Amino acid sequence: xxxxxxxxxxxxxxxxxxxxxxxxxxxxxxxxxxxxxxxxxxxxxxxxxxxxxxxxxxxx
Numbered sequence: 001x002x003x004x005x006x007x008x009x010x011x012x013x014x015x016x017x018x019x020x021x022x023x024x025x026x027x028x029x030x031x032x033x034x035x036x037x038x039x040x041x042x043x044x045x046x047x048x049x050x051x052x053x054x055x056x057x058x059x060x
Contacts, residue, residue, distance in 0.1 A: 004036070011035070 012031050018024035041047035048056070 007040075008036075011040075 008028075008031060012035065014027075018027075036050075038049055038051045041049055042053075045053035
């Protein structure tokens with residue numbers, strides 16, 4: 001979990017603060033769903049994204 005927060009701060013977190021909680025929450029959800037699960041490779045999965053690794057295990 002700590003690594004996730006560190007990576008999110010380095011890769012994505014904007015340098016300015018959000019004025020509204022709802023906008024921040026929406027952007028964080030987009031980051032997790034799109035970048036962290038679909039785009040970013042993870043060493044545990046032989047540098048495949050979680051989405052790609054899951055598709056190899058459970059083809060549709």
